[in-house]
Amino acid sequence: MDGQTSSLYWCMLCLAVLGLKPAGVSTDQRNVTAEPGQNVILPCRTPDSKPVIAVEWSRTDLGSEYVLLYRNNQFDLEHQHPSFKNRVDLEEGQIKKGDVSLVLKNVVTDDRGTYECRVSQSETNSRKETVLYINLDVVPPPGEPDDKKKDGAGQLSVVLLVAVIMGIVIVIDVFVMYRKKLKFFRPPEEAAEPEVSIPLDSSAKF
Template identity: 55%
Template sequence: MMMKTSLLCLLVLTSLLCCKTHQAHLTINPSRYEFFQGESVSLSCEEDNSSAGWTVRRETTYRKSTCGDGWGKVEGSVCSITYVFKIESGKYWCESREGAASSSIQLTVTGTTAPSNLLAAYSKDGSPIRTEPAGHMTLHHVTSSDEDLYKCRIGSHGESPSSRISVSGQRNITAEPGDNAILPCRADENKDVIVVEWRRTDLESDQYVLVYRDSQFFREGQSPSFSNRVGLLDVKNGDVSLVLKNVTTDDTGTYECRVVQGGNNRWKRSLLDIEPICIIPLRVEPGNQDGGNKDGLKEDGGNEEKQKADGGIKDGGTKTGLVVSYFVLLWFFLLMLL
């Protein structure tokens, strides 16, 4: 009996050893669970048996998804996010091809702005302009001479990427329903584009028209009305113009373009606090197909022809009357001779 029991225990132990799964764990760099929007973060799956094919997955308020599916860059078992958004707060974990999952961690991303008691030193094309509190500067009565690259530094908090300001008259874009509209906007073509964000001013604060990051389009939080209808013209060459396909009258509004470009220093601030580099009003309305006016012109033409016809009748009557009078006078003259 004891031999049977020992044999059974040995079989169970052997089964457990044979069926042991290799467990991965998720590592974060920097090693913390809270981030400010705009920071970079790398997540990697570390496990002895690399053949398991572990990937990083997450669950946010929007959906469950895998790194590379609209967010993050995949390099082996490492998932890198260049510029993390607040809406990317959620649960992250590693998952193998076989469906095994590691324990999850909770990442929190919060927005931040420059403290109001700190002074920001602004520069234009590398030359200092002035220092302003509250982390923003306003240019009044701008002219074409204000066009240039601007950036700012806040003490030990770091330096912002350069942003180009273009000065021009406000450009209104008009389109008809069904057209493809292009809303023009250009970034500095000499610097890599990290993030492009297009918004419409009347949308909810947590919705956007388009967000481009890490060479792919970010879908979470996009307004459903723009899904699969928007794109960018030529990001690699700095042309971040918005392409809006098959427009409708509901697309009418004012659109704003914001861009974050490359630089070794990341400025830890909210994307929404960045001033737009382009503001483009779009008006979508049916074309001027005023059939009533055209019909009116035709009717006027008909009246004109009628007037000509009437004129012909009047002229004909006058000519007939003159001929009759001539014969009457001739007949009267002959009678007098007789």
């Protein structure tokens, strides 16, 4: 028996002696669409009704802060992201049934993103985790432009306005320079010949 096989053997033997088994992890992914101002439910359910130890709702771009954290039969508000305070909840009375769907109130466009639902359940001599990913897209009602499109159109308008102003300034500068050069190269005007006046002899007879 080589070293690698021996290590694996002793590892399996220890698990058998302690009566433990590796935790099972299942994954799934779903898409949800909502409009600003709506209340939306992000679905998350365990495959069975075994006791739920903890529920972690997070979003991939929020770092270490949670959307919602439930453990020890209570909500942990200390590590919750400020933008979700008083806006999220779990469906009342459904946790014991394995339904830990997230209720998100008054949806805004900044709620867009990929949410992770991680549920820990207790099993005999082990612990099981269920992980689901929900992609939330927030779109405006029909007939209203998307905020992203609004931003893009606004930025484009600013760019066009700046370009027009710069073009006008360049045209004025070119015109002024042309006038200066034209004045510089213009030949000097010839001096006008002085007018000669012939005095009239009053005594002259015609």
